[in-house]
Every structure is written in structure tokens, then in C-alpha cells.
Amino acid sequence: MKKIKLTVIPGDGIGSEVMPHALDILDVIGEIHGGLDFEYEHFDYGCDYYLKHGKMMADDGMEHLAESDSILLGAVGDASKVPDHISLWGLLLKIRQEFELAINVRPAKVFRGIDSPLSAPEDFDLVVVRENSEGEYSSVGGRMYRGDDEIAIQNNVFSKRATKQAMEYAFKLSAGRSHHVTSATKSNGIFHAMPFWDEVFSETSAQYEGIRTSQQHIDALAASLVTHPQRYDTIVASNLFGDILTDIGAAIMGSIGIAPSANLNLNDKSPSMFEPVHGSAPDIAGRGIANPIGQIWTVKMLLDHHGEEEMGSMLLNTMESVTADGILTPDVGGGASTDEVAGEVIKRLKR
Amino acid sequence: MKKIKLTVIPGDGIGSEVMPHALDILDVIGEIHGGLDFEYEHFDYGCDYYLKHGKMMADDGMEHLAESDSILLGAVGDASKVPDHISLWGLLLKIRQEFELAINVRPAKVFRGIDSPLSAPEDFDLVVVRENSEGEYSSVGGRMYRGDDEIAIQNNVFSKRATKQAMEYAFKLSAGRSHHVTSATKSNGIFHAMPFWDEVFSETSAQYEGIRTSQQHIDALAASLVTHPQRYDTIVASNLFGDILTDIGAAIMGSIGIAPSANLNLNDKSPSMFEPVHGSAPDIAGRGIANPIGQIWTVKMLLDHHGEEEMGSMLLNTMESVTADGILTPDVGGGASTDEVAGEVIKRLKR
Ligand SMILES: CC(C)[C@H](C(=O)O)[C@@H](O)C(=O)O
Ligand SMILES: CC(C)[C@H](C(=O)O)[C@@H](O)C(=O)O
Numbered sequence: 001m002k003k004i005k006l007t008v009i010p011g012d013g014i015g016s017e018v019m020p021h022a023l024d025i026l027d028v029i030g031e032i033h034g035g036l037d038f039e040y041e042h043f044d045y046g047c048d049y050y051l052k053h054g055k056m057m058a059d060d061g062m063e064h065l066a067e068s069d070s071i072l073l074g075a076v077g078d079a080s081k082v083p084d085h086i087s088l089w090g091l092l093l094k095i096r097q098e099f100e101l102a103i104n105v106r107p108a109k110v111f112r113g114i115d116s117p118l119s120a121p122e123d124f125d126l127v128v129v130r131e132n133s134e135g136e137y138s139s140v141g142g143r144m145y146r147g148d149d150e151i152a153i154q155n156n157v158f159s160k161r162a163t164k165q166a167m168e169y170a171f172k173l174s175a176g177r178s179h180h181v182t183s184a185t186k187s188n189g190i191f192h193a194m195p196f197w198d199e200v201f202s203e204t205s206a207q208y209e210g211i212r213t214s215q216q217h218i219d220a221l222a223a224s225l226v227t228h229p230q231r232y233d234t235i236v237a238s239n240l241f242g243d244i245l246t247d248i249g250a251a252i253m254g255s256i257g258i259a260p261s262a263n264l265n266l267n268d269k270s271p272s273m274f275e276p277v278h279g280s281a282p283d284i285a286g287r288g289i290a291n292p293i294g295q296i297w298t299v300k301m302l303l304d305h306h307g308e309e310e311m312g313s314m315l316l317n318t319m320e321s322v323t324a325d326g327i328l329t330p331d332v333g334g335g336a337s338t339d340e341v342a343g344e345v346i347k348r349l350k351r
Numbered sequence: 352m353k354k355i356k357l358t359v360i361p362g363d364g365i366g367s368e369v370m371p372h373a374l375d376i377l378d379v380i381g382e383i384h385g386g387l388d389f390e391y392e393h394f395d396y397g398c399d400y401y402l403k404h405g406k407m408m409a410d411d412g413m414e415h416l417a418e419s420d421s422i423l424l425g426a427v428g429d430a431s432k433v434p435d436h437i438s439l440w441g442l443l444l445k446i447r448q449e450f451e452l453a454i455n456v457r458p459a460k461v462f463r464g465i466d467s468p469l470s471a472p473e474d475f476d477l478v479v480v481r482e483n484s485e486g487e488y489s490s491v492g493g494r495m496y497r498g499d500d501e502i503a504i505q506n507n508v509f510s511k512r513a514t515k516q517a518m519e520y521a522f523k524l525s526a527g528r529s530h531h532v533t534s535a536t537k538s539n540g541i542f543h544a545m546p547f548w549d550e551v552f553s554e555t556s557a558q559y560e561g562i563r564t565s566q567q568h569i570d571a572l573a574a575s576l577v578t579h580p581q582r583y584d585t586i587v588a589s590n591l592f593g594d595i596l597t598d599i600g601a602a603i604m605g606s607i608g609i610a611p612s613a614n615l616n617l618n619d620k621s622p623s624m625f626e627p628v629h630g631s632a633p634d635i636a637g638r639g640i641a642n643p644i645g646q647i648w649t650v651k652m653l654l655d656h657h658g659e660e661e662m663g664s665m666l667l668n669t670m671e672s673v674t675a676d677g678i679l680t681p682d683v684g685g686g687a688s689t690d691e692v693a694g695e696v697i698k699r700l701k702r
Contacts, residue, residue, distance in 0.1 A: 083538070226577060
């Protein structure tokens with residue numbers, strides 16, 4: 001029996017509405033597989049935890065998390081309770097940075113049965129490899145002067161090591177896809193960091209024969225994702241650019257509620273973390289209509305990560321059979337509830 | 352006779368293909384108006400100039416530019432000749448920053464006759480007010496160590512003065528539109544600069560009664576522009592976020608070749624500058640198929656800026672009558688050349 005120890009952090013808002021379904025599905029997968037057992041440890045870290053304890057996680061939180069094989073996260077943040085930069089830097093971004101989850105892999109593709117806002121999204125199937133530990137997400141900097149003279153300085157920090165690691169991952173991933181890596185840059189406007197990014201990209205690409213490369217400034221690339229989404233296969237991007245591009249990718253799929261992500265530690269020193277791209281969506285929380293597909297798709301990525309690709313594919317196909325039959329939450333034009341969509345996935349898995 | 356002294360910098364690539372048409376149109380407008388005369392001074396600054404002189408503009412270039420009432424720019428940059436960060440920081444960004452062209456106004460709307468890649472872009476009509484002089488576009492920072500240990504530090508600099516100025520401009524602009532300002536933020540991920548941005552936004556909004564406000568993180572906002580473009584009226588954004596959002600806006604209009612922009616100096620110390628959102632497009636340069644609409648639309652913005660709103664509206668209507676009749680360049684699905692589209696605008700203006 002293969003045991004996989006999971007830490008579960010449902011988090012805020014719709015996070016706690018979609019998470020239970022992901023765990024139910026894992027249990028069903030375990031049964032179907034026969035030799036796979038998931039063990040869960042639950043943590044109630046999030047904004048409500050902060051209101052009670054004055055911090056986003058327990059002092060020994062990171063040590064607890066470190067003991068698990070993987071982390072399953074729902075969503076973090078609710079600005080009506082805790083300022084976003086406090087809640088995110090105290091939990092989500094803390095985990096990403098302290099565990100060196102240096103790579104964030106985010107696939108996007110047309111899903112049968114889900115309408116894209118684009119009139120012709122055919123053949124849209126891409127993956128964004130996002131540098132996940134540094135760059136524009138940095139707490140280096142500060143503020144000075146008060147009143148009318150105040151300035152805020154924000155330091156973006158790019159290291160050769162992390163930049164190269166993300167790029168190498170993208171090249172390897174693309175070798176199993178369409179052999180085309182696009183680098184998201186902005187070396188015309190961002191003076192130090194992006195010319196550096198370009199240099200590392202051309203150095204890295206020289207190591208990978210047979211992979212076509214292109215590079216595009218983030219503004220043009222974001223626009224071109226809308227006008228020509230089928231041009232892209234694997235995109236490698238900085239932390240912020242990857243953040244933006246993957247939300248656009250999710251929009252093209254039809255809803256931010258569908259997209260999954262895997263935050264990977266590449267040297268096996270820490271658990272990797274799986275979370276949907278969507279946020280806690282306070283506006284629809286508590287209404288039972290959150291799309292569970294994003295969170296369920298993270299289960300597929302978790303299965304793949306633990307070497308259970310066959311189970312992962314089965315789950316993806318089942319999800320797509322459900323959407324193809326029009327069983328959809330309101331964000332993608334349907335009338336089904338979170339429970340109905342997830343329940344249908346489970347029912348079909350059991351067949 | 353009202354004289355308007357213009358500096359003309361066609362720049363690189365398609366810049367020099369679309370610019371002559373803009374000037375012809377200005378001449379025609381001058382004739383129609385009867386009391387309006389445009390005087391031009393031409394400068395050949397750009398990447399070819401750099402190859403000859405080792406700099407992007409003459410040493411006294413800024414002084415010359417300072418003497419004009421407004422600057423009309425085509426496009427700058429051709430990475431096959433000069434690295435982008437050199438060419439842009441030596442000309443376009445230099446002018447924006449040294450002349451304190453602190454506001455970049457960029458409208459986007461559905462144009463009759465031009466298909467959007469979105470299946471339902473109805474009622475899409477927004478304007479982005481982009482902070483244009485600081486933020487992520489800064490030359491502060493540098494690189495350290497060599498080889499595998501190299502790091503690049505990029506300092507984003509946000510001042511209360513410039514941030515507030517952009518926001519106030521957005522609120523005033525929105526008062527003549529739908530009374531709704533959306534702030535593009537990322538205060539959950541960008542630790543110092545964006546919480547500061549949010550504070551200035553809420554301080555500013557308190558000064559403007561009767562204007563609805565909302566704020567959205569740049570990732571969600573970029574996605575939502577694709578899924579719900581009609582939700583937006585006036586967006587205020589930092590330099591980089593404005594850059595990205597306006598390219599997405601242009602994509603939704605149907606082509607980056609249509610969108611115009613006005614770089615405004617608000618204290619009348621320097622000339623303002625008008626340029627299309629598109630770049631020099633080396634891939635299609637020299638083929639006579641560049642879309643002249645973006646550059647022509649900048650002429651409308653220039654006319655408005657100099658108090659000639661009636662002429663500006665006439666020009667916009669004429670442009671739209673041409674696109675509505677399907678006289679379009681290939682980027683928007685037509686078969687017409689740059690000359691044909693621009694020629695048709697001139698012909699109809701003369702009627
Ligand atoms: C060419 C480049 C530096 C410029 C920018 O990033 O501002 C362009 O994209 C724009 O939007 O005017
Ligand atoms: C919540 C936020 C800090 C986070 C990010 O910006 O990384 C989210 O947008 C994401 O994409 O995972």
C-alpha cells in the first residue's frame with residue numbers, strides 16, 4: 001500500500017467549499033486504485049485564524065507542513081478581514097518562498113462543454129511555467145517620507161539560479177509537448193531585470209536543441225494570447241508575468257474557476273503544493289455555487305506528481321465528460337451547484 | 352490663424368510608414384478648419400540614427416523637442432539593430448520621463464466594421480489612465496556577481512505626487528464618462544508599492560463624490576477584461592499595469608494597430624506627445640500593410656488636446672466610416688494597404 005501524507009488547508013471563502021470535494025475524490029481514487037492511501041492532516045489557517053490568533057499560521061506551522069508529502073490548498077485572502085498583503089505574505093507566499101516552491105506549473109486548454117469568451121479558441125492548449133519564489137514578489141523595499149512627499153520603493157530580485165531553473169523546467173516540459181518555448185519579457189521597459197532575464201533565456205535555450213523559441217514583451221504577449229491563443233505551447237514567465245498570463249489563460253478557458261496550479265519544489269526538500277488559480281472569491285462565498293473544477297484539477301496534478309499519471313488521466317477525462325454534458329456551475333453558464341458538479345464527477349469515477 | 356508647432360519623429364519600422372498619412376490628414380484638417388495651421392519639424396531619431404551616431408537622439412535633441420507645442424511619434428525600437436532597453440530608454444522613455452509626461456491616456460472601444468476576437472464585446476468602451484513616468488519603469492537598480500550567482504535588482508519607484516496625479520486625472524476623466532473608476536492593483540503580491548497605491552487610491556477617491564470605485568488585482572482584472580469587458584469605464588493603472596491592460600484593450604478592439612495614446616504633461620512645461628500603442632513591428636515593416644488607424648487616431652487626440660474637439664470628432668467619425676465599410680488592413684481581416692485605408696480617410700474628409 002502506497003501512503004501519501006497530505007496537508008490540507010482549505011483557507012478562506014470558497015476555498016473551504018471546494019476542498020471537501022477534492023478530498024472525497026482522492027478517497028474514491030484511492031479505492032479504485034486499490035494500492036493507494038491518502039492520509040490527511042487539516043489546518044484551519046486563513047483570515048479567520050488571523051482574527052483569532054493575530055497570525056496567519058501557527059508558529060510551528062511550517063514545521064508541520066514540512067512533514068507531509070504534499071500540500072493541498074484552497075484559497076487564501078479576504079480583504080474585508082485582513083489586508084491582502086498581510087494574509088498572503090503570511091501564508092500562501094510564505095509557503096511558496098520558504099519551501100522554495102520555485103516552479104508554478106499552470107496548464108490551460110479548451111475544455112469540452114465550456115464556452116470560451118473568444119469566438120475561436122480552437123487548439124488552445126498551453127502551459128505556463130511561472131518562476132514562483134522571487135522576482136516582483138519580494139518584501140525588499142520600503143516607504144519613506146510622509147504626506148505629499150511619500151515614496152514607496154519596491155525591489156524586484158532576480159537570481160540566475162531561480163531564473164535558470166524555471167527556464168530549464170520549461171524546456172524539459174516542452175520536449176514532451178510541441179517543442180516550443182515562449183519567454184515572457186519586458187526588456188524594453190524594465191531596465192535591469194528583464195535584459196538579465198533575456199540573457200539567461202538565450203543561454204538556457206542554447207542547451208536545448210530541437211526546441212523552437214520565441215520571446216515577446218508581456219504587453220504584446222497578453223494581447224496575443226487573446227488574438228492568437230493557438231500560437232503558444234509552453235510559456236516561461238517571471239512571478240508577476242506568470243500570474244497575469246495564467247489568469248488570462250483561465251479566462252480564455254471560460255472561467256478562472258477551472259484553472260489549477262502546481263507549486264513544485266524541484267529538489268525534494270519540501271512538500272509541493274497544489275492549489276487552484278482562483279482566489280477566495282468573497283463575493284460568491286457561502287452560496288454553494290463555486291466551481292469545483294479548479295480544485296479537482298489540482299488533484300489530477302497531485303496524482304501526476306506522485307507518479308499516478310494513469311489515475312490523473314482518468315480523473316481529467318471524467319471531469320471533462322461532466323462539463324461536456326453541460327453539468328456546469330453559473331460562472332461557466334450553467335445552473336448546477338458546487339455539490340452537483342463534484343458529485344457527478346464522483347458518480348462517474350465510481351462507474 | 353492658430354499655429355501649432357509639431358515635432359515629428361517617425362522612428363523605426365512601420366513608424367515611418369504610418370506617419371506621413373497622419374501629417375497629410377493634419378494638413379487636410381487645417382484646410383477644412385480654415386484657421387488652423389500646422390508646422391512640422393522632422394527628426395530622424397531611431398535605431399538607424401543610433402547605428403550612425405551611437406546615440407538615439409542628438410545631444411541637443413530634448414531642447415529642440417521642448418520648443419514645439421506637441422510631439423507626434425511613430426514607433427521606436429528594432430531589436431535586430433539596437434537592444435530594446437537601449438533604444439527605448441534613449442528615446443521614448445527618455446522623453447516620457449524627462450518631459451514629465453506623467454499621464455498616458457489610452458482609449459479602447461469597439462470600432463464599427465472591425466471584428467473583435469471576443470464573441471460578445473458589445474458596449475466595450477473604456478479608457479486607461481496610465482501613470483507614465485515612474486513605477487516599474489525605472490533605471491534604478493543593477494546587477495551583481497557573475498556567472499551562476501548573478502542577481503539583478505530592479506527598483507520600482509512610486510511617488511505620492513505622480514500616483515495621485517494619475518488618479519486625480521482618472522477621476523476627472525470619469526466624471527465626463529460613466530462615473531466609474533477601477534484601480535488596477537496587486538497589493539496581495541507586491542509588498543510595498545501596491546499597498547501604497549491602494550492607500551493613495553482611497554485617499555483620492557474620498558475627494559470625488561459621485562464616482563463609483565472598484566479595485567481589482569491586475570491578474571483578475573486582465574482576465575475580467577476578456578470575460579466582462581463592458582464592466583469597465585475608466586481604469587487607473589501603474590506604468591507597467593497600464594502597459595499590459597492597454598495592449599489587451601487593443602486586442603479586444605481587434606488589433607493592436609488601432610489603438611492610440613496621448614502622453615500628457617499636465618503643467619504645460621513641456622510638449623505632450625502622441626503615439627500609437629503599437630510598436631515598430633519589424634515583421635511587417637516595408638510591406639505597406641501596417642494599419643494606419645492607430646496613428647491617425649493619435650491625430651484626433653492631438654486635435655482634442657489643442658482644443659479642436661470638433662475637428663477631432665469629425666476625424667474619428669470619418670475613420671469609423673471607413674472601417675465600417677470594410678476598408679481594412681490585413682491585421683483586421685481586410686485586404687487593403689496602408690495607403691488605401693489612409694487615402695480613403697482623406698478622401699472622405701475632403702467631402
Ligand atoms: C516600447 C515600450 C517601452 C512601450 C512601453 O512599455 O511603455 C510600449 O509598449 C508602450 O506601451 O508605449
Ligand atoms: C493570491 C495571490 C498572492 C496569488 C499570486 O499573485 O501569486 C494568486 O493570484 C495566484 O496566482 O496564485
